[in-house]
Amino acid sequence: MSVSLRVLDDGAWVSVNDAREVSVSELWRLDDPSFCGCELPDFVVENVLDVGADGRTVSAKVYGQCIACGQTGVPGWVPVGRLREGEFVDIDRERVVLPVRRGDDDE
Secondary structure (H helix, E strand, O other), X not given: OOOOEEEXXXXXXXXXXXXXXXXXXXXXXXXXXXXXXXXXXXXXXXXEEEEEEEOOEEEEEEEEEEOOOOXXXXXXXXXXXXXXXXXXXXXXXXXXXXOEOOOOOOO
């Protein structure tokens, strides 16, 4: 079963099967000590750069900033949802999410 994943509206949305599912301007809790010195960064997403799937996990490469210290950048691939039987299931990003570093990350 194939699923269409795209970035829409100049990086404002993650689209899954032509439905806007994840938007910028959300506040995410990141468990990523390499991003900034804050214990648990509150990260506001400013732009979606890319989207992909690793197995059933849908992840987005995003640009944004920690609202506490102001650090900006790309924290790696952040899980945003899962695929179940071809349908997108949102991950609660108000809980802590752990970005994944992949070999193709430009850092």
